[in-house]
Amino acid sequence: MLNALCVNLNELTLAHARDGLRKKEFSSEEITRACIERIKDTDEIIHSYLSVFSDSALCVAREVDKKIRDGEFLSDVAGIPIAIKDNMCMKGESASAASKILAPYRASYDATVISKLKNARAVFIGRTNMDEFAMGSSTENSAFGATRNPLDAERVPGGSSGGSAAAVATHECIAALGSDTGGSIRQPAAFCGIIGLKPTYGAVSRHGLLAMASSLDQIGPLTKTVEDSKILFDAIRGKDVLDSTTVDSQIQNSEFKIQNLKVGVPKEYFDAGLDPRIADSVHRAIEQLVSAGAEIVDISLPHSPYALATYYIIMSAEVSANLARYDGIRYGYSVENESDNATKLYDIYANSRGKGFGAEVKRRIMLGTYVLSAGYYDAYYLKAQKVRRRIQDDFKKAFKKVDVIIGPTSPMLPFRFGERVADPLSMYIADVYTVAINLAGVPAMSVPFGKIIEKNSKGLDVAFPSGVQIIGKWFDENTLFEVAGHIEKTNMIKR
């Protein structure tokens, strides 16, 4: 694909960077410096990062270089600059989830994904921007300013992992971690034209991830290629005693043959709300699989139209419980030492939270508290849990007939700043094809395909790839990598 010596080192894929380091074609310090230089050049406009760890990153890079010189065999991610979404704890560093309420907070421990990458000698290049507490689809909800889309700076990068997606897309790092509760890895990957994986629920430990909705949250990689996605996923997955929802590795390793592949195409994912140009790209991506011998099966996921409403009840209920810990007492922002008229414990809670949380977070805490409150629990929360069962049953039934399900990641191209932030329902619609996957717990990937041309405000053409979403069986990430890899390869030939 790319000749490693022809590009700037920050533009390397993870696999090429790893191979080049092992062959001593360049050093980790050189790759890290290239990423830092790139950040200096572009991040004033793009704003992917909340902070950059230049000194500690270079220090780890030099350690790795020494080990390579000493002939030590290192992991696939050793010496690779990786960006981390601001909702994962790194001991001694800030972990603010892009919220004012956590601005003073310093993590006292490493998240499991961080300690795994630390042990593997990865280089942490910085913390990336996001929607506050991962609530949003555009990064406009960050308390520290929005991130811009590297394809067109007038548009949003998607969210909530918008900083991680933009950092990868504009080569300010080699790869990044994000988190996905309802589409927060896949949708920004689609908007920025990169690869995003939401692993199976239970595949990756969330210990040290600032919890949003615990029955839905997963950590996953945002990368330049499908191969990189697999490398980073393998580096972070596995059972962890500190997250009791994780399970022993059940990743299947059966031999993949595209001639035996059955692809389910759900009619509900090509509804009136989908941009017809994106529908066309997705159909063309599916055709690439057909011409390689895969069989197409028309399927139905009849409860998909109810996924978004179900998601908003369950997610907001869990948000209201999870965010109760930000109370102005133990850590983070508090009115305690301000000239505030807080005289009782209740005032500390309510005033710290009132001043510390942003608009969308308040909206969801309020919604969640409402649906859990006496008299409404059965009508909303219990009802949603029952519909969630029916949504999961749709997937179970479909996966008896097919190996993967393919549809769009997002119904729309990246939108412009301010277009949707005022009307919550118009923003929530951005997740219409991604939330059901989290409700069911299955893995899914977004892969870019095709090009849709639109004019920017200067009248220049900008090309946006469409995000093709590939949904797999529980713990069958390997089939996702195979199918996504095929779509990626044909996309490059056609480009």
Added chain:
Amino acid sequence: MISHDEVKHIAHLARVELTADELEWIGTDLSKILEYIGQLNDVDTTDIAPLNGGTDLVNAMRTDAQTEESKRLHNSEESAFLVNSAPAKERGYIKVKSVF
């Protein structure tokens, strides 16, 4: 339509102090969102068991014993770091205002 008093009551339960302006727009938004959510009543859920988590695991627990980690943390620099993260503290304890 959700009433102004109801919004105030929910804000009280959620322990979030809201300005008059916020009470207004959050009330409007909640009404809109609840109307949208109302479509779930079209789904027949007779005899359907609620799905209350992302996993089929039941009672994944560790043994009820002090771990090496927790022994190490007791009275360590790390526990001091945790107490020091609190905005108000006294003699190694986190200090809070009176309840009533």
